[in-house]
Amino acid sequence: MQQNREPILKVSNLKKHFPIKSSIPFKKATQFVKAVDGVSFDLYKGETLGIVGESGCGKSTVARLINQLITPTEGKVEFNGVDLASLKTADIRSARKSIQMVFQNPYASLDPRKTIEYLIAEPLAIHGIGDDASRKKRVVDLLETVGLSAYHAKRHPHEFSGGQRQRINIARALALNPAIVVCDEPVSALDVSVQAQVINLLKDLQRDFGLTYIFISHDLNVVNYMCDRIAVMYLGKVVEIGTYQEIYGNPQHPYTQALLSAIPKENPFDAKERIILSGDVPSPVNPPSGCAFHKRCRFAMEQCAQIQPMLDTVTDTHQVSCHLFRVNSL
């Protein structure tokens, strides 16, 4: 059903290679960290797309690329049909009005010397929206939207707990009425009981303002709860993408299967079969040849070490990049 809709954001073959500077001055970098290496997906209006993966798989880099906080090495991010990379700096700014971000660490993302009022009104001031009085009013509205009160406006960040700070971050992200909010691990720094509050808030806001979320997390339980569709990343690539029912109910990629089996048990009596991955995520500087996962994969075949698998279609909404799937479906 989502396929009939026009995507609000289209990411195609997005790549970001960070050069590793040589210790010799003026020498050109010859090695690159392939943080994001050919990521494509569509984002439809009103949905929540989850991006999951282990640390270092490139999920945060994708978030920053979407927002044009860093420029891609290759590939396109199209918002409402416009390629963001082709825009001039001033135009990118105005495009950013529609794509806002909530960062992971609520302690680092708020300037400790500014009042909450200043922090939330700052995006309005930058984009020249309204005058002082109307901005103040908007700040109060936003504070109330995220479950804080007007009297919080004059306070400083250190007076707030982690959960409250994340609410402030969310209020700031909403100040410009964005269409898309990119949430980069918004709850992973919070305690469980507070985590639930913030997740409820994000869900309420989505319903009330028709927001579209990109939700980045390493916590598969949270992603399952929040998201309509999920993209699983490994070493800069999307290895599987599908609706949450498909990813959790019928995971095709061995990496997705291992990731799901690694989630701690739901109760003490549940005897769970575990797929323990050996070793660590390989270095994105010299990723293994062929399928990047083949060295840790239970089912690795000969061709996995040589040929890089492409995304194959499982269903209309479900794609996986694995040779095994191709072999099995023949």
Next chain:
Amino acid sequence: MTEHLLNVENLTVEFKSSGSTMKAVNGVNLQLNKKETLGIVGESGSGKSVTATALMRLIPSPPGKITDGHIYFNGRDLLQLSEKDMRNVRGNDMSMIFQDPITSLNPVLTVGNQIVEVIRAHEKISKKDAATKAVEMLKMVGIPEPEKRLKMYPHEFSGGMRQRVMIAIALACNPKLLIADEPTTALDVTVQAQILDLMKKLQQEHDTAIIMITHDLGVVWELCDKVNVMYAGRTVESTTTRQLYDNALHPYTWGLLESQITMGTQEQERLPAIPGSPPDLTMPHSGCHFASRCPLATEICHHTAPELVEVQSNHFVACHLQSKEQIVERKEGIFNAAK
């Protein structure tokens, strides 16, 4: 009463800061037998890490101080020991793994050096023999090519490998008790699974007792025999893991259990969150610390602090509502009033 390996009575730890005193741990009791695993669960600021550090007598003083209580380990009160004797206990009898492996390893010493240091601090053994033992330790925690790895520095290891090194250091002298302070919080789920598996395996091989400090109930279900739930420096509920899952009695514990997001949570519309946030412990407080967030709080909760009482055998709860019947009745009352 049988002799416990570890018996903590009325442990109280205070921190002084400009003018105010904070009771980070307030009268905590713990019992742990050989080979058992005890989980200490709670949110940040609940005093779980302070409890662990106090057991090792590693509370920085000043500002912190253990003001009351006893820590009996194998029948000896650790709080009465001299610093020199205590140093012998650490590493030999009990040792600790910390949350963040990168800050707990010395970046300018090789991994081998750091393991050898621990072994030689407790055993009269030549450097060469200690190095051989270090290789064995690394092999035991599943690090490939241990001889080569011994000469490497911590920055050359990944997060999971560093935590394995920490475990190797902690187990180097075969301690009877291992205290793990959020050992997997900084790690990815796949690596967390590896580390938890390793801990389980090593526990069986060496008969070590483990105190597992965590905020993740999933880790508790995975590893622990019994659980202590802490809130604002006090134990609010203490029982076996199974009993806690089936029959949690304290409203805070339910809150924790319910707000835990698991695979089955998708069906519900909203998560049952605990409103508000944990209290500020520098403020003087009478009554139950949880009262302001508790859906079932009554008059008495706000001015009298509940005692930890045994409501069933081996099930301790600190709440004025002490039986399931009482709680259900109260819950229904509130539900009807809302209607």
